[in-house]
Amino acid sequence: MCAISGFFNPDKDFTEERDASMRLLENMNRAQKRRGPDDEGTFLSPHFGLAQVRLSIVDLVTGHQPMIRRAGEQTAGIVYNGELYNTQELKQELAAEGVSFETSSDTEVLLMAYLTWGPDFIKKTNGIFAMAIMDTAGKRLLLYRDRLGVKPLFYAFCEQTGTLVFGSEIKALLACPQIRPEVGREGLNEIFSIGPARTGGCGVFLGVREVLPGHMLCVSPSGVRHEPYWKLESRPHTDTFEQTVEKTGFLIRDAVRRQMVSDVPVCTFLSGGVDSSLVSSICAEELKKKNKQLHTYSFDFAGNAENFKASAFQPSQDRPFVEQMVEYLHSDHTFLECSTRRQAELLAESVKAHDLPAMADVDSSLLYFCSQVAFRHKVALTGECADEIFGGYPWFHKKECFEAHTFPWTMDLEARKVLLSEDFLEYLNMDEYVKQTYETSLAMVPRLSGENPEEARRREISWLNLRWFMQTLLNRMDRTSMYSGLEARVPFADHRIAEYLFNTPWDMKARGGVVKALLREAGRGLLPDEILFRRKSPYPKTYDRNYEAMLAGRVREILDDSSSPVLPFLDRKKTERFLQSPSDYGKPWYGQLMAAPQMMAYIIQIDFWMRHYHVSVVS
Numbered sequence: 001m002c003a004i005s006g007f008f009n010p011d012k013d014f015t016e017e018r019d020a021s022m023r024l025l026e027n028m029n030r031a032q033k034r035r036g037p038d039d040e041g042t043f044l045s046p047h048f049g050l051a052q053v054r055l056s057i058v059d060l061v062t063g064h065q066p067m068i069r070r071a072g073e074q075t076a077g078i079v080y081n082g083e084l085y086n087t088q089e090l091k092q093e094l095a096a097e098g099v100s101f102e103t104s105s106d107t108e109v110l111l112m113a114y115l116t117w118g119p120d121f122i123k124k125t126n127g128i129f130a131m132a133i134m135d136t137a138g139k140r141l142l143l144y145r146d147r148l149g150v151k152p153l154f155y156a157f158c159e160q161t162g163t164l165v166f167g168s169e170i171k172a173l174l175a176c177p178q179i180r181p182e183v184g185r186e187g188l189n190e191i192f193s194i195g196p197a198r199t200g201g202c203g204v205f206l207g208v209r210e211v212l213p214g215h216m217l218c219v220s221p222s223g224v225r226h227e228p229y230w231k232l233e234s235r236p237h238t239d240t241f242e243q244t245v246e247k248t249g250f251l252i253r254d255a256v257r258r259q260m261v262s263d264v265p266v267c268t269f270l271s272g273g274v275d276s277s278l279v280s281s282i283c284a285e286e287l288k289k290k291n292k293q294l295h296t297y298s299f300d301f302a303g304n305a306e307n308f309k310a311s312a313f314q315p316s317q318d319r320p321f322v323e324q325m326v327e328y329l330h331s332d333h334t335f336l337e338c339s340t341r342r343q344a345e346l347l348a349e350s351v352k353a354h355d356l357p358a359m360a361d362v363d364s365s366l367l368y369f370c371s372q373v374a375f376r377h378k379v380a381l382t383g384e385c386a387d388e389i390f391g392g393y394p395w396f397h398k399k400e401c402f403e404a405h406t407f408p409w410t411m412d413l414e415a416r417k418v419l420l421s422e423d424f425l426e427y428l429n430m431d432e433y434v435k436q437t438y439e440t441s442l443a444m445v446p447r448l449s450g451e452n453p454e455e456a457r458r459r460e461i462s463w464l465n466l467r468w469f470m471q472t473l474l475n476r477m478d479r480t481s482m483y484s485g486l487e488a489r490v491p492f493a494d495h496r497i498a499e500y501l502f503n504t505p506w507d508m509k510a511r512g513g514v515v516k517a518l519l520r521e522a523g524r525g526l527l528p529d530e531i532l533f534r535r536k537s538p539y540p541k542t543y544d545r546n547y548e549a550m551l552a553g554r555v556r557e558i559l560d561d562s563s564s565p566v567l568p569f570l571d572r573k574k575t576e577r578f579l580q581s582p583s584d585y586g587k588p589w590y591g592q593l594m595a596a597p598q599m600m601a602y603i604i605q606i607d608f609w610m611r612h613y614h615v616s617v618v619s
Helices: 014-031 088-098 106-117 119-124 170-174 183-195 241-259 272-288 319-329 341-344 347-354 360-373 387-391 424-428 430-442 454-482 496-501 517-522 545-559 573-579 596-612
Strands: 002-008 041-046 050-055 067-071 074-084 126-137 140-145 154-157 164-167 213-222 224-228 266-269 295-301 334-337 377-383 488-489
Touching: 002 014, 002 074, 002 126, 014 041, 014 050, 014 170, 050 074, 050 126, 067 106, 074 106, 088 106, 106 119, 106 126, 106 596, 119 213, 119 596, 140 517, 154 170, 164 170, 183 424, 183 517, 241 272, 241 496, 241 517, 266 272, 272 360, 272 377, 272 387, 295 319, 295 360, 319 334, 334 341, 334 360, 341 347, 341 360, 341 545, 347 360, 347 454, 347 596, 360 454, 360 596, 387 454, 387 496, 387 517, 430 454, 454 488, 454 496, 545 573, 573 596
Parallel strands: 266 295, 266 377, 295 334, 377 488
Antiparallel strands: 002 050, 002 164, 041 050, 067 074, 074 126, 126 140, 140 213, 154 164, 213 224
């Protein structure tokens, strides 16, 4: 795992300005060094600059990048961030066509696949990745992103020269002096109206874009092409329920086994819920065959044992279920706890990890937990994405969410407006921006002819979850883990699982009215029934009331600081009333976990983001 960056211009010879070009590549590497602390490399040719920092997980000795190879008269190079989960199958297929290899790395397999099969080689892959391929003969650069968007990849064009600049994170682009940290009304709407989600392809900063999941961006003398190499399709589901359970079980087991491939030890995140417990159980079973023990980690907040209050969203604490699973798996387990003070302190680091305001303390706490796991491990498997794919969230089930003509995790925009000035709200036109964004996304849903209205709406909600809510959580997992040099893998985000479940009828996914019934049936024999049928309990949050007071104090400091960049967006009277009694504004404004404390934390993050990145607003 690593970070990639570079630039391309078919009409410019970068070797004529070698010192400046190499300095830019080195600065881009330096900006992303936390993602790849083990190794780094650069490559410069007349039209191309490639750079990479590496976290060594597979082929520790010979997997250095950028990697350059020749095939006949053709020369190509690659920088690659990710893991290929069908490396051996592709390697055997290439060997049958006479291809030989110098390393055991998946990077070389990808590069030789391109040289052998051309740009469509990507359709044969199974993995998580962002990659850039330099084709000198075709005088073109190709950027690829994995099908479900597990790995990030941003790009921008420099206005003065037309040079394409790309990077795993926005900070790599901002290392280029021509890419300025500016935002317009669209970017502000992404922050205040949509955030912490982002419209697909949008990089918030002016001119910054993100390669869409399942897409290829090709830049050449003939122009720019951004086109899909994969997309979800709607088709009739013909398997019986029993066949569906069997196939789902196979896909899950196969995805977990493939994603355990590593030359360093793997661990798992274990919450005691069905998703992470299934992943952990399969991992433990595979490691046991090699006489190895699984390492597991669970997360909680200091003081929660005393302060916890059950609710409809969080019906139970995780620890008793974690303890049961640790005994069941015989894993080497570590209980991690985050203090409320540390959670607040890391709000700024969370922004640095994302280059944008993020999921407030939901994000900063995970950043802390990942940093602790990274002391002992470089690879962790998680249960992320099962809820989006198998229908675990309330909006799959609640009537008011099901019938909402907007994003079901943010049905009421009023909660987002409580601190903002009327002038700023008029400038944003928040309701219209969200409405247009929602309708544009809904128009992209792949329909199934003859489907009844209820199933058609189920398909819409599933699509919205995969393209919006899941993207936010994948983004969160990638940034919080890679910021500490930890690779977090997400077996449920295997595109084969997404394809199959997208077309599985709801009465199979939730058989008998049981949430995620199909997943639970597919997991029989892998878990105790108490875990297999445990009610969903989301990511933990702190129940320490001092945390709320701590955040309120920091927002008051912002109000009293005339130089605060976020101040022009706030209404002082509304904000002061809010700070006197935040619990009165307790309705979640994003998902299930982000309510009043997270609103304060989000404002703190926006203020830090604008200061740290020297963000300027342009009309």
